[in-house]
Amino acid sequence: MKILKKKNKPDKNFVISAIITICFIAGLAGVYYLRNLGYSKDVILQKANNYFINERYFMAAKYYDKSYDLGASGAEFFRNYGIVLSKLGNYSSAEKYFQHSLEADGSNSETYYCLGDAFYQKAVNSNNKDDFLQAARYLEKAISLAPDVEKSYLLIGLCYRSCAMQENARAWYRRALLSGNFSQSGFYNLIGHTFREEERYLEAASYYKRAMESDYSFVAAYCNTGDMYVKLNDNASALTYYNKAIAVNPDFIVSYIKIGSIYFDQKLYNEAISWYLKALSVNPDSDKANYMLGLSYKEIGRINDAVEYLKKAAYCGSDDAIYELRNIGIELR
Amino acid sequence: MFYTYKPVFLAVLYCMSALLYYFINKQLILTDIMAGPLIGSAVVFAVIAAVNFALALLISVVFRYCYFAWCKLFKIKPKRILLKAFWGAFTVLCYISAAVIFLKMTQY
Structure with missing residues (x-):
């Protein structure tokens, strides 16, 4: 029996395909190399800076x-x-380049601030306490290099408040106040917020009052004080401060809504309605005012009026209004 | 047929996709746009393969009908060419796509 031996011939198709592929890749590499030769670093950098x-x-x-x-x-x-x-939200890469910047110039407060901000933003997304503290460390350095930059104090305060270290935040706000370079009322207000977050409403109120005394036109401080009296179940004092806020700035809608809410909570719906209507005369597209007015009408049985204002609140962006309308049996299309 | 061993061609295409992913990532400097080189390469590979698969299918069907019309016109016995036409179109389109994407992504 003859055994036929077949010679193993190379597959022509495969060889041709491989040659084409290699030539193709080499061609693209050549184009890439030639293109790169034509790019000027300064021109590209200038374009980048313009953007x-x-x-x-x-x-x-x-x-x-x-x-x-x-x-x-x-x-x-x-x-x-x-x-x-x-x-662009790429905080990890941003940190890497800020570090490179510090290696080139270790005494630039702006770079430390940016690095602190990148860590803060990353921490906000991941809710990681270590990142908040790392951000605070960089911001401390920024402040030591440039003590007259307000945004560093604001951000470091936010970092500490975000990880429930209100006392540290207060320390930095007080340092800002002592420097005398910044808005006193703003920082008193922020100290008030730290006490509020710790549910120490009396101390919070005292700092909000200091903010008012520093700047009588600081309407938010009046409202904040009123909020603290609401928490302390002293509605009369709260109403006093909300009315003061209106006297300072009649176009600040929040004051009207808060007064309305006090009456709403006391089930004095007609008074509440009058205040919500005043709020809407300031800003007819307030989702909160429309929503609360709708609820008030619902409580006194005026369902048609309730639906009208709840619909308006829903169109202005109130999810609570949509939920309330569903409870009444109305689906928005 | 171009690339007799289809898995080899697909492996080459995947490698090209990995290279394209590198250049695409340099243009799209965003967080989590494509998570990791393996997944990113796989995404690029899948997009190129899917788009060119559809195009190649269309081209091969059109080519087949034209070929049959040609054979009828000249009274030639037609051969079975659909698979060959499809695979040829697919490979050529993949190369063209890779080249176009590469040239676009390296342009500044």
């Missing part, structure tokens, strides 16, 4: 990345690139 100034962060990131590939460096370059990445 950055015009707040077109997506395009700025693309061109900063290319500039980096072409060898761009420097504290300002890394800081701008980091800011762009922060704006």
Whole structure:
């Protein structure tokens, strides 16, 4: 029996395909190399900076990345690139470039602030206490280098408040007050917020009052004081401060709504309705005022009026109004 | 037929997709736009393969009818060419897509 031996011939198709593929990839590599030769680092960087100034962060990131590939460096370059990445939500990469910026210039307070902000934003998304504290550390450094920058104090306070360290936040707000460079009323108001978050309403009220005394036109401080008296079950004092807020700024709708809410809680619906109507005369598209007015009408049995205002509240963006309408049996289309 | 061993071509295409993913990622500097190089490459591969699959199918069907019309006109016995036409169109379209995406993503 003859055994036929077959010679193993190379598959022509496979060989041709492989050659085509190699030539194809080599061609693309050649195009890429030639293109790169034609790119000027300074031109690309200038484009990136233009996009950055015009707040077109997506395009700025693309061109900063290319500039980096072409060898761009420097504290300002890394800081701008980091800011762009922060704006796009890429905080991890932003931190990396801020660190590069610090390596180039370790005494720039703005870079420390940006790094602190990136950690803060990351912490807000992940609710990670360590990131909040890391942010605070960088912000402390920023403040030590530039004690007259208000935003650093504001952000460091937010960092500590976000991880329930209100006392630390107060310490920094007090330091801002002692420096004498910033709005006293604003920082008193913030200290009041820290006490409010700890449910120490009396102390909060005292700081809100200090804010009022520093700036009599600071309408939010009046409302905040009123809120604290509501928490302390002293509606009469709360009403006094809400009325003061209206006297200071009659166009501040929140005051009217809060007065209305006090009457609503006391089941004095007719008084509440009159205050919500006043609120709507200031801003007819307030979802909160429309919603509360709708609820008040519902409580006194005027269902048609209730539905009218609840619908308006829903169209203005109130989810509670949609839920309330469903309870009445009305589905919005 | 171009690339007799289809798995080899698909492996080459996946490698090209990985390279394209690298350049696409440099253009799309956003968090979580594509999570990780493996998944990112797989996404690029899937998009290229899916789009070109559909196009190749369309082209091969059109080509088949034209071929049969040609054979009828010239009284030639037609061969079975649908699969070959499809695979040829698919491979060529994949290469064209990869080239177009690469040239676009490396343009500044």
